[in-house]
Amino acid sequence: MAAKMYNSFVSVVCVLQHPWELRLLPEYLRNVHQALSEAFSDYEVILVDNQSHHGQQTAEVVAEAPDEVRHNVYLLTLSRPTNRNHAILAGLDRSNGDYTVIFEFDFYHKPELILQLFEASRSEGTDIVYLRARARQAGLYFRPLYRIFYAILRHYSSLEVDGLAHDTRIISRRALNSLLRLRENLRYMKAIYSIVGYRTSWIETEEPLHGRDAEPFGERFRTSLIAITSFTTFLRSLLLWIFLGSLVFLFGVTANALKVKFTGVDLFGNAGEPFSGWTFLVVLIAIFFATTCLNLYIMSIYLSNIYNEIKQRPLYIIESIRRF
Template sequence: MERKEKLYLVIPCYNEEEVLHETEHRLTVKLNQMIADGLISDESRMVFVDDGSKDRTWNIITELHEKNPLVLGIKSSRNRGHQNTLLAGLMTVKDECDMVVSMDADLQDDIEVLDQFVQQYYDGCEIVYGVRSARKTDTFFKKFTAEGFYKLMEWMGVEIVFNHADYRLMSSRALQELAKYKEVNLFLRGIVPMIGFKTGIVTYERHERFAGESKYPLKKMLSFAMDGITSLSIKPIRFITGLGITLFVISIILLVYYTIGYFLGNTTPGWATIVVSIWGIGGLQLLAIGVIGEYIGKIYMETKERPRYIIEEFLK
């Protein structure tokens, strides 16, 4: 008899008390259906990872764990942000299962396509990306900024899947390889494609949030975008270097221009010296900062070697 693979759902949570019961209910129904259909093992589980929530999130996870054998819980020692919390969940369960699907707790990710994720896994895919088919539920501003972010990341040279967030399946083998990436500045949407292996895509329609407020207001979205760019691309630093070179070249052109003007008698005493000095020294300073930053930007955060997460409790 063919062995069915064990699936774990890893769900980061931060102040999600309003949605947890409904999320647990819907996922329980879905997992039981997939088990009954013979798609996954009856040892499959859902794992809620608490990111140092300030509300009753962890208490609810504990209660759900006690009454539902499908529910596991992981508690972070403090708030570390979505990416670190997601990584904590993935790394904690990577040896417990055959495949993992990461998803948000707010029920915006369509759980009805989980079957498609698993089927592509059986077809040989080590990583399967959930990609939004459209952004009908987004405002014009959200759609414009989100799609602009993906295009900007591609322009920066970052390998990223367009319209993919963190709804993805990863095999145990892919997770073992992910564990070798030791970056402190995490941007999993850019790191996972670096792993390689055979990949697949499942398209889905993202729903409205079931309850509660979004954990990604504009300020956090901008911060997240900046983390993604600075952790995976050095183009901003190279832009500064290029700007420094450009300004220095302009200073040389101005020097030639004012020198010619001097011999033609079309100069104001002292003007050429001041302008050339400002542009020349400014350009050289930016050039120097860019060159130094090229090295410092690569090593600064990584040399600290601080833990990316600390697990306080794991409810198995």
């Protein structure tokens, strides 16, 4: 039994993404109900079914649960499977609690984590508390890709994204209201949490990251592209370096062509025989290459500015207002 009953309304959001989660759903609901009913005055569980071909089965599983368990359950069945981040947003949109907990199936056997997240938020005065893994469970070939991805996020954005953060977290009402203001079609939730700001902390867990959520490589690759293109300046910086490289190439090729024309020896000391018009053609190609790279870089700046304006992200978020 919980040592203390909190007079708070807590919403729990859960996304059903895989068939094995449907098999665990009855136990998930029982565990969550027991933990929440003992600790909070009111609660709701929002299930987001992101596997449309199992929608009827999910409804039947919920209907078979005891009355006291299913009484607070709301089932949202999406018309077609979508990105996991979008499915989470569907649940957050319908959350009514003072606090909202995104609770993954990976922790169905540890419902006490919900109370731990809540107490950490209250005691530390933080608006967002997430579970942090000690390690990432990934194949040997994927590990360097993850390191490169998070290195890009760190160096080409101002975001503070934890590469070992689980989706499971608690969000206060005011932080959730600010989060829902960012209505982006291309969503990477970990980056959006960082944009919203507010005081954030974490609780370490033994559960490895992505231990059971085996997303296909294509889905993870698309999510990475969304994060890199939407929340970093990496591609624009890359075009800048390509342009600078083209200038070095232009000067090098021009110097080499002129040296061969007048001395018959290139920059590396190799003998060469200049043909009529060869120097002009090489220099012209190098100039066009550098000009093309410059145009691409300029266009990337304009497109980046247009892209940021279209998103209409809030220029600032007020955490609190005090009058003295």
